[in-house]
Amino acid sequence: MYIVQIASECAPVIKAGGLGDVVYGLSRELENQGHSVELILPKYDCMRYDHIWGLHDAFTNLWVPWYGGAIHCSVYCGWVHGRLCFFIEPHSGDNFFNRGCYYGSNDDNMRFALFSKAALEFLLQSNKRPDVIHCHDWQTGLVPVMLYEMYKYYGMEYQRVCYTIHNFKHQGSAGVETLWATGLNQESYYFQSDKLQDNFNPFALNFMKGGIVYSNAVTTVSPHHAWEARYTDIGYGLGHTLHLHQDRFTGVLNGIDHDFWNPETDRYIPSHYTKDNFEEKAKNKKALRERLLLQDVEKPIISYIGRLDEQKGVHLVHHAMYYALHNGAQFVLLGSATESSINNHFRHEKDFLNNNPDVHLELGFNEELSHLIYAGADMIIVPSNYEPCGLTQMIGLKYGTVPIVRGVGGLVNTVFDKDYDQTKPPEERNGYVFYQSDYHALEFSLERPLKLWYNNPEEFRKLALAGMEYDYSWNHPGEEYVKIYDRIRHKW
Numbered sequence: 001m002y003i004v005q006i007a008s009e010c011a012p013v014i015k016a017g018g019l020g021d022v023v024y025g026l027s028r029e030l031e032n033q034g035h036s037v038e039l040i041l042p043k044y045d046c047m048r049y050d051h052i053w054g055l056h057d058a059f060t061n062l063w064v065p066w067y068g069g070a071i072h073c074s075v076y077c078g079w080v081h082g083r084l085c086f087f088i089e090p091h092s093g094d095n096f097f098n099r100g101c102y103y104g105s106n107d108d109n110m111r112f113a114l115f116s117k118a119a120l121e122f123l124l125q126s127n128k129r130p131d132v133i134h135c136h137d138w139q140t141g142l143v144p145v146m147l148y149e150m151y152k153y154y155g156m157e158y159q160r161v162c163y164t165i166h167n168f169k170h171q172g173s174a175g176v177e178t179l180w181a182t183g184l185n186q187e188s189y190y191f192q193s194d195k196l197q198d199n200f201n202p203f204a205l206n207f208m209k210g211g212i213v214y215s216n217a218v219t220t221v222s223p224h225h226a227w228e229a230r231y232t233d234i235g236y237g238l239g240h241t242l243h244l245h246q247d248r249f250t251g252v253l254n255g256i257d258h259d260f261w262n263p264e265t266d267r268y269i270p271s272h273y274t275k276d277n278f279e280e281k282a283k284n285k286k287a288l289r290e291r292l293l294l295q296d297v298e299k300p301i302i303s304y305i306g307r308l309d310e311q312k313g314v315h316l317v318h319h320a321m322y323y324a325l326h327n328g329a330q331f332v333l334l335g336s337a338t339e340s341s342i343n344n345h346f347r348h349e350k351d352f353l354n355n356n357p358d359v360h361l362e363l364g365f366n367e368e369l370s371h372l373i374y375a376g377a378d379m380i381i382v383p384s385n386y387e388p389c390g391l392t393q394m395i396g397l398k399y400g401t402v403p404i405v406r407g408v409g410g411l412v413n414t415v416f417d418k419d420y421d422q423t424k425p426p427e428e429r430n431g432y433v434f435y436q437s438d439y440h441a442l443e444f445s446l447e448r449p450l451k452l453w454y455n456n457p458e459e460f461r462k463l464a465l466a467g468m469e470y471d472y473s474w475n476h477p478g479e480e481y482v483k484i485y486d487r488i489r490h491k492w
């Protein structure tokens, strides 16, 4: 099968979070299974060019219709760790992707509407006719809309779309100008409740809703989150739309790329280890302490890695840090915040705790350091308010770092409480789960592993090893996606 992924991220060249990991990991797995995969991405000025091999011009004269005229774009091509990627660069005074950041501009909806249109124009003009186009999140929600309403009449009638939602909170809200810019026009047609009209704001278009309504298959990133999105307020207003399109909607649990996330081969950690020489993990703990100037004492390290925003339960992250410090543990945080109030809060904490030898807060994005933390820490917390899938607990498990998570979304599908899980036998349980989002619930689930670490190290080691037994690679999810592609490919 010939599959083209259209996305705003692909790790490690463009990575703001888990979306990038998934786009890369799934593409690699599909290729391993014998399919042909290409990726179309924006050419941001700030992406990691050091991860692209052989970048060269692939299509220099791509004119993308935009409002009444057209925007001239160049398309570059290169390999990102073996994946063939096309990067679209618009030449325009609007500086679409030369902003020094991936997201966060007031005109993000226009930037990604143009990208979606340019991706389709590129496929059309370069005569690429994939069997399946796989799009991700709100940024590419207009791809299936434009494919079905316009490009199918230009010669792309056989292309089918799978649309994956990684985060329902960000849906891409826009006004009528997007219709005029992209050439969709027909305001009264698209502002209908069964088309793109936002379910809350009748004067806004919703890109993600467009993705759901127009795609041949819609997925989110875990079975439990698929349920939550339909039946709870976590669908952020799209529950009804999902309900109407339920026959096309499923949850497929993400995987992690074992080439990249593997303590046996990880290029960023000093000591490699497996289940059989687990004691080597201690050397990474020592290296982590040296790197972050933590004191070398008999204490466990609890870690947090992730975006610092409301979704991630930052109030609980903050509380866990002080709980760890008051209860004989060290704490390491690696995170970045886009919201200034949260950023200021953690900056203040960092200054305040600067001389404490048991804690380190690293504010910013640092891929290399994240690997050392996964390998060096004893535990990782994921106290999210909601979590469509969650990759950090799966990576933690692979590295024998015991996850302590809130029982929401994909965390429910991947972590099984050592003391209370009812679905797995004791030897297959792999972490700690709490459900309420208050301090008591969190403390109860931190107290248990800390006690185990101090009082029964052998049992703690067994728990970590049980986690390493889990196979959350892309093998299985890759097969599930292929089944979905096959199903939509044969449906006319």
Ligand SMILES: Nc1ncnc2c1ncn2[C@@H]1O[C@H](COP(=O)(O)OP(=O)(O)O[C@H]2O[C@H](CO)[C@@H](O)[C@H](O)[C@H]2O)[C@@H](O)[C@H]1O
Residues within 6 Å of the ligand: 016, 017, 018, 019, 021, 022, 166, 167, 221, 254, 305, 306, 307, 334, 335, 336, 364, 365, 366, 367, 370, 387, 388, 389, 390, 391, 392
């Ligand atoms: N400061 C930092 N420095 C270095 N690395 C950092 C970092 N902050 C985060 N990371 C890395 O980024 C990834 C984050 O994974 P998450 O599952 O938390 O994704 P996120 O919430 O961004 O995305 C959404 O999409 C993903 C993929 O579908 C879902 O798993 C998730 O639930 C959903 O919210 C991990 O690889 C982590 O190591």
